Amino acid sequence: MNRPLHISFLGNTYVHGFYHGRIEDCFQRYPQVRHEVCFDFYSFLFIISGRGEVRIGNRSYETGDHLLFLIPPSFPFSAGFKEPAEGHFIFFCKDFYATDFNPIPLSYLFSFFSVYLKEKNIPYLKITPEIADVPVVMQLIEEEYQKKEKAGAPVIRSYVHVIVQRLLNFLTSHYPQHESFCLINELASLVEKYYVEERQVNFYAKQLGMNERKLNQFCLRVFGQNMKQLILERVMMQARRMLEQTDLTVAEIAYKLNFSDNSNFNKIFKKYTHITPLQYRHKHKPFLP
Amino acid sequence: MNRPLHISFLGNTYVHGFYHGRIEDCFQRYPQVRHEVCFDFYSFLFIISGRGEVRIGNRSYETGDHLLFLIPPSFPFSAGFKEPAEGHFIFFCKDFYATDFNPIPLSYLFSFFSVYLKEKNIPYLKITPEIADVPVVMQLIEEEYQKKEKAGAPVIRSYVHVIVQRLLNFLTSHYPQHESFCLINELASLVEKYYVEERQVNFYAKQLGMNERKLNQFCLRVFGQNMKQLILERVMMQARRMLEQTDLTVAEIAYKLNFSDNSNFNKIFKKYTHITPLQYRHKHKPFLP
Numbered sequence: 171m172n173r174p175l176h177i178s179f180l181g182n183t184y185v186h187g188f189y190h191g192r193i194e195d196c197f198q199r200y201p202q203v204r205h206e207v208c209f210d211f212y213s214f215l216f217i218i219s220g221r222g223e224v225r226i227g228n229r230s231y232e233t234g235d236h237l238l239f240l241i242p243p244s245f246p247f248s249a250g251f252k253e254p255a256e257g258h259f260i261f262f263c264k265d266f267y268a269t270d271f272n273p274i275p276l277s278y279l280f281s282f283f284s285v286y287l288k289e290k291n292i293p294y295l296k297i298t299p300e301i302a303d304v305p306v307v308m309q310l311i312e313e314e315y316q317k318k319e320k321a322g323a324p325v326i327r328s329y330v331h332v333i334v335q336r337l338l339n340f341l342t343s344h345y346p347q348h349e350s351f352c353l354i355n356e357l358a359s360l361v362e363k364y365y366v367e368e369r370q371v372n373f374y375a376k377q378l379g380m381n382e383r384k385l386n387q388f389c390l391r392v393f394g395q396n397m398k399q400l401i402l403e404r405v406m407m408q409a410r411r412m413l414e415q416t417d418l419t420v421a422e423i424a425y426k427l428n429f430s431d432n433s434n435f436n437k438i439f440k441k442y443t444h445i446t447p448l449q450y451r452h453k454h455k456p457f458l459p
Numbered sequence: 460m461n462r463p464l465h466i467s468f469l470g471n472t473y474v475h476g477f478y479h480g481r482i483e484d485c486f487q488r489y490p491q492v493r494h495e496v497c498f499d500f501y502s503f504l505f506i507i508s509g510r511g512e513v514r515i516g517n518r519s520y521e522t523g524d525h526l527l528f529l530i531p532p533s534f535p536f537s538a539g540f541k542e543p544a545e546g547h548f549i550f551f552c553k554d555f556y557a558t559d560f561n562p563i564p565l566s567y568l569f570s571f572f573s574v575y576l577k578e579k580n581i582p583y584l585k586i587t588p589e590i591a592d593v594p595v596v597m598q599l600i601e602e603e604y605q606k607k608e609k610a611g612a613p614v615i616r617s618y619v620h621v622i623v624q625r626l627l628n629f630l631t632s633h634y635p636q637h638e639s640f641c642l643i644n645e646l647a648s649l650v651e652k653y654y655v656e657e658r659q660v661n662f663y664a665k666q667l668g669m670n671e672r673k674l675n676q677f678c679l680r681v682f683g684q685n686m687k688q689l690i691l692e693r694v695m696m697q698a699r700r701m702l703e704q705t706d707l708t709v710a711e712i713a714y715k716l717n718f719s720d721n722s723n724f725n726k727i728f729k730k731y732t733h734i735t736p737l738q739y740r741h742k743h744k745p746f747l748p
Contacts, residue, residue: 303599303602303603306595306599307599310592310595310596313592314592321628321632322628324624324627324628325621325624325625325628327624328617328620328621328624328625329621331617331620332614332617332618332621335613335614335616335617336614336617338613339610339611339613339614343610363652
């Protein structure tokens, strides 16, 4: 089997880090989606109508009308329809979302969805009256995206946040026994507040009244990452943001983000992003307003 | 002239700190709105249709169809219609919004709107195709609010955030020369990050590369508050949140918020909120989920 194709760069769209398209447009622009792809961004696929097959991970599912699929990053994925299908594809990078919102509940939504609902072998949500606002919001996103204005990014982002909140609200009210949602929120605020100063897992464990091992287990189960990775991911996200949005030198960014030295920062950045900080800056800056 | 009536407590609504009503329902519930009121929360009044008069501050304006009024806290305000009017009233406390979002851009939106547009003697926005999503989002807010579920608060909040983003985006793209929006965003992130540890205006001024006097002038002009008040308001908001959402004692909250002692905290809290921390807790906790 071929390795699934990664499509890692949402830079050449109207809004950096975000893409919206009707299903047919998306197949034209990203024909790879018919075969197996592996995105490193989050995807919503909302099928208004159209019979076909969606493969997520190594299982395939018959699709139907009014179904919403959530595809987390790094899940091999493909979709195909027997007839022209109607619906929306929405792709967005974690960085796009995290510019204004805490990304931890977002990770939680997608991992909750993929783990829990896959257990039941139904990896989609049927759009019921209770979440009937989701398609309306997707329509509003489409209208905003079609204005083709970079300045629309904060508005689109806040619409995406509405969808995330709506689905979290729906899932936690229907499966309240699942994960301690309060703990996730508390963890999210702590990381947001202290990620620059505090990289020790122990610090966060103490604040949450848990021991380190339990916290790591919790993170692995809920986010598929241990706590150290979660903190470092937040730091790297901030590094990327500073590379994109400021004119600080790499050394200044390393200093502001509390790295012992420049080369240590470079090494870790490269490990996470596969390119150096300067390469990242050159690649992304042209796309920003 | 009588002092305008303050309606300070949005606790007895379906969602703590938030109210949505059609214009006629709102007049029934808050008949004072026909006379002069002075809210300590933010208000949107969107008139779909109906002729009448709206008074804001000490001026009155003829209303018409498809007009959106933004009424900042502490502005004397009244509204009256000659015939049954159609439209939405939305009220929300700063604390309601700030639970998930930085409140500084919100303050900016309302003060920008009230200062700038009042200069031109048009204290409303005409809903044009460019911001045609605002009424749609208000409709979605209404549907969510009518479910009468406290758990809907984060969803409603994210819809309110969409409106705030949309209007900020609209105003700053049409009046880009007005205020340095970047500076406001930078200031907002700094306050959010440091308000517990740093209460000195000088610290923030340095980070922004300004002197203290200039920063204070900027804040007074943009927010109607000096920088010291802005920081302290953020601290008090956090204090209220901790009183509502945790079981920490008042002394513990004072300590966590970096007050030298309990009585100092009590004094300042009372000055800002007009009641003691414990009275605040008893008044608000019953309304929360």
